[in-house]
Amino acid sequence: MAEVTLTNVTKRFGSVLACDDINLHVDDGQFISMLGPSGCGKSTLLNVIAGLEEATSGEIKIGDRVVNNLGPFERDVAMVFQNYALYPHMTVAENIGFSLRLRKRPAQEIQKRVMDVARMLELNQLLDRLPRELSGGQQQRVAIGRAVIREPSIFLFDEPFSNLDAGLRIRMRSEVKELHQRLGVTSIFVTHDQEEALSISDCIAVMRAGRIEQTDTPENVYSRPASKYVARFIGSPQMDIFSGEFERQDGRLLYRIGEALFEVPPLINQPEAPVDIGVRPEHVLIGEKGAPAEVHIVQPIGPFTYVTAKWEGGEATSRVTGIAHLKPKEQVYIQFDPVGLHVFDRTTEKRVNLFSLTA
Amino acid sequence: MTSYAFRRRLSRNFTRFCLAVFVCICLGPVLWAIVTSFLPLSAMTSTPPDLNPLNATLENYVEVFDTSRGLLSGLINSLIIALFTSAIALTLGAMAAYALARLNMPGSTPLLLVILATQMFPAIVIVIPLFLVMSRIDLIDKHIGLIVVYLSFVLPIVIWILKGFFEGIPLELERAAAVDGASPLQVFRHVILPISLPPLFATGVFAFIESWNEFFFAIILTRIHVKTAPIAIAEFSGQYQTLYGQMLASAVLASLPVVVLAIIFRKFILEGFVEGAVKA
Numbered sequence A: 001m002a003e004v005t006l007t008n009v010t011k012r013f014g015s016v017l018a019c020d021d022i023n024l025h026v027d028d029g030q031f032i033s034m035l036g037p038s039g040c041g042k043s044t045l046l047n048v049i050a051g052l053e054e055a056t057s058g059e060i061k062i063g064d065r066v067v068n069n070l071g072p073f074e075r076d077v078a079m080v081f082q083n084y085a086l087y088p089h090m091t092v093a094e095n096i097g098f099s100l101r102l103r104k105r106p107a108q109e110i111q112k113r114v115m116d117v118a119r120m121l122e123l124n125q126l127l128d129r130l131p132r133e134l135s136g137g138q139q140q141r142v143a144i145g146r147a148v149i150r151e152p153s154i155f156l157f158d159e160p161f162s163n164l165d166a167g168l169r170i171r172m173r174s175e176v177k178e179l180h181q182r183l184g185v186t187s188i189f190v191t192h193d194q195e196e197a198l199s200i201s202d203c204i205a206v207m208r209a210g211r212i213e214q215t216d217t218p219e220n221v222y223s224r225p226a227s228k229y230v231a232r233f234i235g236s237p238q239m240d241i242f243s244g245e246f247e248r249q250d251g252r253l254l255y256r257i258g259e260a261l262f263e264v265p266p267l268i269n270q271p272e273a274p275v276d277i278g279v280r281p282e283h284v285l286i287g288e289k290g291a292p293a294e295v296h297i298v299q300p301i302g303p304f305t306y307v308t309a310k311w312e313g314g315e316a317t318s319r320v321t322g323i324a325h326l327k328p329k330e331q332v333y334i335q336f337d338p339v340g341l342h343v344f345d346r347t348t349e350k351r352v353n354l355f356s357l358t359a
Numbered sequence B: 001m002t003s004y005a006f007r008r009r010l011s012r013n014f015t016r017f018c019l020a021v022f023v024c025i026c027l028g029p030v031l032w033a034i035v036t037s038f039l040p041l042s043a044m045t046s047t048p049p050d051l052n053p054l055n056a057t058l059e060n061y062v063e064v065f066d067t068s069r070g071l072l073s074g075l076i077n078s079l080i081i082a083l084f085t086s087a088i089a090l091t092l093g094a095m096a097a098y099a100l101a102r103l104n105m106p107g108s109t110p111l112l113l114v115i116l117a118t119q120m121f122p123a124i125v126i127v128i129p130l131f132l133v134m135s136r137i138d139l140i141d142k143h144i145g146l147i148v149v150y151l152s153f154v155l156p157i158v159i160w161i162l163k164g165f166f167e168g169i170p171l172e173l174e175r176a177a178a179v180d181g182a183s184p185l186q187v188f189r190h191v192i193l194p195i196s197l198p199p200l201f202a203t204g205v206f207a208f209i210e211s212w213n214e215f216f217f218a219i220i221l222t223r224i225h226v227k228t229a230p231i232a233i234a235e236f237s238g239q240y241q242t243l244y245g246q247m248l249a250s251a252v253l254a255s256l257p258v259v260v261l262a263i264i265f266r267k268f269i270l271e272g273f274v275e276g277a278v279k280a
Helices: A042-050 A092-102 A107-120 A136-148 A166-183 A194-200 A218-223 A228-233 B004-037 B041-045 B059-064 B071-102 B108-117 B123-136 B143-168 B171-179 B184-213 B216-221 B229-234 B244-264 B266-279
Strands: A004-013 A016-026 A031-035 A057-062 A077-080 A154-158 A186-191 A203-208 A211-216 A240-242 A245-249 A252-257 A260-263 A275-279 A284-287 A291-300 A304-311 A314-321 A331-336 A341-345
Touching: A004 A042, A016 A042, A016 A211, A031 A042, A031 A194, A042 A077, A042 A154, A042 A186, A042 B171, A077 A136, A077 B171, A092 A107, A092 A136, A092 B184, A107 A136, A136 A166, A166 A194, A186 A194, A194 A218, A203 A218, A203 A228, A211 A218, A211 A228, A228 A240, A228 A275, A228 A341, A240 A314, A260 A291, A260 A331, A284 A314, A291 A314, A304 A331, B004 B244, B041 B244, B059 B244, B071 B108, B071 B143, B071 B184, B071 B229, B071 B244, B108 B143, B123 B143, B123 B216, B143 B184, B143 B216, B171 B184, B184 B244, B184 B266, B216 B229, B229 B244, B244 B266
Parallel strands: A031 A186, A031 A203, A077 A154, A154 A186
Antiparallel strands: A004 A016, A004 A057, A203 A211, A240 A275, A245 A252, A252 A260, A275 A341, A284 A331, A291 A304, A291 A331, A304 A314
16 A cells, blocks of 8 residues: 655657646545546556656656656556456456466465455356456456455556446446455546546546646535536536626625526625636526526436526526426526535636635 | 348349359369369360269379479478478567557658568569579578578568557557566567467468469579479479379379368468458
8 A cells, every 4th residue: 555646747748748747646545536538638647657658757656666767567556447458368367366477476375366356356156257258347347356466555447437338337336436445555546427536536636638627525526616627527417607797786796697687695805807607506496586587408317307497698507306397488587506606717717715605 | 022131132142143153263273173183194185175083093193202203392392481481470570560560669650661562563573683692692492592582572461460460459458467567578478479379370371371382483593402392393394295184183282281271270360360450
């Protein structure tokens, strides 16, 4: 087990800047997710940590060692790949035991440790099968077994569940989370699925175009996004972000979005520049009071219904508990829950604290 | 009414018919050669040819093994040359193809094109200069001389075929092995090599057949000692008469190793070429 520290790590491929001056600290035993869209450099960063790619500049520390000049094996990391990367000509047992065989461990020890790992991952019935005879989920469990048997100081996961179907993906999430709770090994998990990152990690680093935009707990990344980008990337359906203007009416503070006026809490700071306001669906309230709007789309998903309402100059999506008995074109009134308002500087796109309730 | 099912059956049967015609065209001469090799000379030269199976004889086969005919030594020479050519082509070709597929060397694309370009000259263009060079360095009528020449045209093709296959192997496989603690050599030995056996067999058989069948360079670059099987066969056509029966009997004999190879490895050959084609 070990902590990981990246200092000013940069990785270039020719003229392409894949990782741009990354600084990151992962505590011993922490489970961190690198979250971002494809092409944001998250997998490259993982490969740099693994030693599969060389950093162009910067320092990578695992534990107390600077590992820049060490190979993947010497870094004592184990990795699980998106396409599993099982050795196709070896059985499950041989796949799991390969690293021990390379280290010339006695056959008995290999057999015992393979059995232990296989039992933990419920692979003991499949030890003599070849990878192509397994289902996707089983293959991924073998890949995890191959990592676990090494007893490494760090686990690296490169989008391990992307090739699995939805149901299996959710089951594997809890399996990996349980594994982490049991072994307590520092883990770095790359994914483009925000829900996966939120559900599995102690900490999330949101990446954008080779840079880390925000590193924080899942709660904070969701409820206090550091920028518009993070706000939009996390949460589904997306947060609605509006470019409006403040207005005062009868001593009340209002925010004008198109033709509609929304009541907002009093300011604690005067904004220095124009600001945008973002609201997540659960904080868009449909009811008897507020700004008039017309129901546009109704999407029931079971426990909730997402209702998108339109008005002249804007639209917002609201999450209604249960089944909403609303029809398109119906007239409704919407309000924003003051606790769920996110304010962003319009030019820098960074979060600003403006309202007394959300400070 | 022509239903969709009927039309589909019709078009499938038409395809089958065309394939059957193609197979007949390809196999006809082979069949003719086999039949003829069992006939006495008199039966062949009569008009129309006397195909009475009662006349069938093994005399052609017995006579071609007369050592003065040179067929036996031709087969041995061909075997030596083809084995060495394919072994060297596979060893060097696999290494070169792997390097070209995996190492991002500057200039690897031009290099590949140059390798391909060496194949663009008709043999007739290079054979005279080649002969001069070979005689200057005293490689005429030597096994190694032909092996070197065959390598020059087998190796580029081997490199291209294997490069396509190696590129189809997921990079993660090698990375997984590296993370598991394998050195580059161990990655090759434990992971790449075992999964590459089918295409290696396929390309090996290809290289063997190419050098086994080669005639043009062999007739120019050999004289007495290193006549290969195709040359020995051609020599049945003499100044005064052509011994068709013996010639074709030797041809059938010389084809046997190739046919046997193809049958034994046909699963590998198909797998190998399909994988190389689809995955790349």
